[in-house]
Amino acid sequence: MKADPRDVFTGTYYIDGDVAMAYGALAAGCKFLGGYPITPSTEAAEAFARIAPRAGARFIQMEDELGSIASVLGASWAGQKAMTITSGPSYSLMMENISLGAAMEIPFIIINIQRAGPSTGVPTCTGQADVMQSRWGGNGDYEIIALAPDSPQEGFEFAVKAFNLAERYRCPVMLMSDECVGHMTEKVVVPEASKIDIEPRRFYKGPADAYLPYKRDPDLVSPIVKAGDGYGIYITGLSHDEKGHPVLESGNSYDLEHARALNRKSTDQYLVDKIRKNRDKIIEIQEENTEDADVVVVSYGISSRVAYRAVEQARQEGYKVGTLRLITVWPFPEERIRELAGRVKGFVVPEINYGQIVFEVDRCAEGRANVVLVPHGGASVHQPEDIYAAIRQLLESKKRYENVFEFRTILERKVFGGGMLKNRS
Amino acid sequence: MDKILEALSKGIEKSGIGRKRVCLVTDILYDPEVLETLKIDLFHTSRGRTIPFATGMKLANPKLKPVVIMGDMATLGGNHFVHACRRNMDLLVICANHFVYRRVEGESASGDYDTVSYSPYLLFENPLNIPHIARSCGSVYTARWTALHTDELTRSISHGLKKKGLSVIDVISPPAELLDFYYRHSEIRNGEDTIHTGIEEEKKIIVGEFLERERPTFIESYNRQLEEVLGDQFVKIEV
Numbered sequence: 159m160k161a162d163p164r165d166v167f168t169g170t171y172y173i174d175g176d177v178a179m180a181y182g183a184l185a186a187g188c189k190f191l192g193g194y195p196i197t198p199s200t201e202a203a204e205a206f207a208r209i210a211p212r213a214g215a216r217f218i219q220m221e222d223e224l225g226s227i228a229s230v231l232g233a234s235w236a237g238q239k240a241m242t243i244t245s246g247p248s249y250s251l252m253m254e255n256i257s258l259g260a261a262m263e264i265p266f267i268i269i270n271i272q273r274a275g276p277s278t279g280v281p282t283c284t285g286q287a288d289v290m291q292s293r294w295g296g297n298g299d300y301e302i303i304a305l306a307p308d309s310p311q312e313g314f315e316f317a318v319k320a321f322n323l324a325e326r327y328r329c330p331v332m333l334m335s336d337e338c339v340g341h342m343t344e345k346v347v348v349p350e351a352s353k354i355d356i357e358p359r360r361f362y363k364g365p366a367d368a369y370l371p372y373k374r375d376p377d378l379v380s381p382i383v384k385a386g387d388g389y390g391i392y393i394t395g396l397s398h399d400e401k402g403h404p405v406l407e408s409g410n411s412y413d414l415e416h417a418r419a420l421n422r423k424s425t426d427q428y429l430v431d432k433i434r435k436n437r438d439k440i441i442e443i444q445e446e447n448t449e450d451a452d453v454v455v456v457s458y459g460i461s462s463r464v465a466y467r468a469v470e471q472a473r474q475e476g477y478k479v480g481t482l483r484l485i486t487v488w489p490f491p492e493e494r495i496r497e498l499a500g501r502v503k504g505f506v507v508p509e510i511n512y513g514q515i516v517f518e519v520d521r522c523a524e525g526r527a528n529v530v531l532v533p534h535g536g537a538s539v540h541q542p543e544d545i546y547a548a549i550r551q552l553l554e555s556k557k558r559y560e561n562v563f564e565f566r567t568i569l570e571r572k573v574f575g576g577g578m579l580k581n582r583s
Numbered sequence: 584m585d586k587i588l589e590a591l592s593k594g595i596e597k598s599g600i601g602r603k604r605v606c607l608v609t610d611i612l613y614d615p616e617v618l619e620t621l622k623i624d625l626f627h628t629s630r631g632r633t634i635p636f637a638t639g640m641k642l643a644n645p646k647l648k649p650v651v652i653m654g655d656m657a658t659l660g661g662n663h664f665v666h667a668c669r670r671n672m673d674l675l676v677i678c679a680n681h682f683v684y685r686r687v688e689g690e691s692a693s694g695d696y697d698t699v700s701y702s703p704y705l706l707f708e709n710p711l712n713i714p715h716i717a718r719s720c721g722s723v724y725t726a727r728w729t730a731l732h733t734d735e736l737t738r739s740i741s742h743g744l745k746k747k748g749l750s751v752i753d754v755i756s757p758p759a760e761l762l763d764f765y766y767r768h769s770e771i772r773n774g775e776d777t778i779h780t781g782i783e784e785e786k787k788i789i790v791g792e793f794l795e796r797e798r799p800t801f802i803e804s805y806n807r808q809l810e811e812v813l814g815d816q817f818v819k820i821e822v
Contacts, residue, residue, distance in 0.1 A: 164818075189643065190639065190642060190643050192635070192638075192639055211809050211813055211816075211817050211818060212813065212816045212817065212818065213818065214818035216642050216643070216805075216820065218638070218642060220635055220638075220666075221635075221662055221663060221665075221666040222662060224631075224632060224635070224663075225632070225634075225635035225638070225662075225663055225666070226635070228628065228629070228632035228635035228636040228639065228663075229635045229636065229638050229639030229642070230639060231628070231636055231639065232608070232626070232635070232636035232637060232638065232639030232640035232641075232643070232649075233639035233640065233642060233643035234639075234643070235626060235640060236639070236640040236641075236643035236644035236647060237643060237644055238643040238644070240639065240643065254629050254632075255628075255629055255632060258628060258629045384644070385606045385624045385626070385640060385644070385647060386603055386604060386606060386624065386644060386646065386647045387603070388602075388603040389624070390602075390618070390619065390621075390622045390623060390624060391624050391625070392615045392618055392619075392624075392625050392627075393624075393625065393626050393627065394612070394625075394626075394627035395627060395628065395629060396612065396627065401615070402615075403615040404612060404615065
C-alpha cells in the first residue's frame, strides 16, 4: 500500500531531525499524537501539532507522560496509527504502559530523542544511554523493535519504517534518536506519496463469530479489530489466552502442564517469539568494507557518523577497518556479529554511554575477538581522534582481552592519567 | 453480576445508543463471561490510566462512547480525572466508591470490611467528595447513588451515555454485606449543592442528581478553534 497524498508534505526542506520525524510519522499515516513536552523532543511535537490538523491527524497535550502513553494505546485500539514523542525521565514514566502495550499487542511507536542521563541529566544535550531501557524498561518479558537514525533524512524515513514494523508485528517500536540528530539541521527530501510504502493495519477479515483476538497466523502475529466494530472483545494486560480472557491459573508459559489440563494456554511467550523468530525479516544493518576488515567499528545513531571520520582516517593510512551500523538496534544482529568475530581481530564500539550495546557485541564475539568500548558520559559526541586511537590500539595489541576493554579517551587520560585501556571487570 | 455492570447493561439498553459504540475501560479484572453477555468491548488497562486511555479512544474515533469504571481516586489517576473534567472529554466516568482503599475496587465478593490488609487497625482517613471535585473541575453531569439504587443508577447511566461531555456518577459500592446499610443510610436530595455532599461519619450519605449543565466538549472546542485559524485547510474531526 502507498501513502495517502493528504498525509505526505512532499518537498525539499532544510529542517532538523525532530521536525523530519514528525513529517515521517504523518507520511506513515499517524493520526494521533498524545504528548507531553520535554527537551529535546519538543520540536517534533510542535511540528506535528502545527501540521497535523491539515492531514486529519490529532494532537493533544496530555496532563502528564503517563496520560500521553495511555492515550496512545487507546487511540490505537480505536483504529488509528498513534505515537508519542519523548525523552529522558519522561520515557521512564511511560514504561508501565509500554509493557501493557506489548502485552495487549497493540501497534504504536515512541520517538525518544535521547538526552544525557540518568534522571534529569543534561536536558539539552545528547546521550545514547536509554538503549537497554528501550528493550527492557517495562516489567515482564516482551520484545520490542528499536531503530536508530543518524541524520534528519533518516529521521523521516525511519519514522515511516517504525510505523510499518509496528503494524506488521503488532508491537511497540522505539525510534531511538538522540539530541544531536534531533537538533541537527540538514536537507530532508520528502518524496511523493506514491514512493512511500505503507504497511496497512492487519485487520481481521474472517467471519465475525469466529474471531479470536490472539489467534495467530503462521508468522505468530494475529489479525486485529477496532474498538466499536461489534466483536465484544475482551482485552487485558493480564496473561491471556487466544480469546483474550485472563489465564491466571497457569503462570506465564504456553506449555505448562496445568494449562494443558485446563485446555487454556497463555499467549505470553509469543510476545517474545513473534519478534525473535521473525528477526531475519526485521534486522537491518549497514556494512562497509567488512569483507577484509581486521577491525570492525560497530555503532548506531549519531555515534556512527562520528565514527565515520575515524574510520576514513584509518583506511587512508592503510588499516583494514570496516563499519557495521545498527539500523535496528533491537533485535540485535547476533548471527552477523558471530560470523564476523570468527575472522576479525576485534570490534570497536563507540557509544554515548558507559557500555550497553558493547556487551551485546562481546556476548556474540564469544571470546574469539577483542572488544573495545569507546565510552562517553554524554552531553556531547565522541572526538573522532579517540575512536581512531582505539582502532590503532586494537590493531597493535598482541593479546586476547578477557572482557570488554574500555578505551580511555584523550580527555580522561589528561584528567586521570594512566594508559589507554582499562579492564571493565 | 456486579451491581454496576448490571446497571450499565440496562442503562445502555435504555439509552438506545447501541452496544457497539460503548467501550468499557477499566483498571480491574471483570469476569469475561459476564462481559460476553453484555456484548461490549472491554479494555482492562494499567491501574489508574483508564481516563487517558479512554481519551485517546474518543479522539481517535469520536463515534465511540467510552465508559470508564474507576476507583474513588484514592488509588492512581486522580490527575487524569481532574483534566478530563477540565477538557470536558465526552466520556462517562463511573466511580466505584469504596472510601479510600477499603477494598479492591470492583470486587463483587468482599472481605471483612473493617480489617482489610492495608488497614489492619481500622480506618481513620476521610473519603473524597467526588461530585464536588467533578463539578469544580468542569464536568457537565454529576450524580451519586448507592449500588442498591438500581433504577436511579440505570437512569443516570442512560443519561450520562446520551449526554455530550464528561458525566460523573459516584456509586457507593461497599462490600456486599454492607450494601443495605449504606442504602438505608442514604438520603435523596436531587439538585443539592455539592459542597454539602461530603461523606461524613454519623451522617446520612447524600445521593441524587446534583448537576446538569452545558459546556462545549473538547472535540467541539477543538473543531471550532482550528477551523477559525486554519479555515479550509483544517480537516475537521467528524463526530
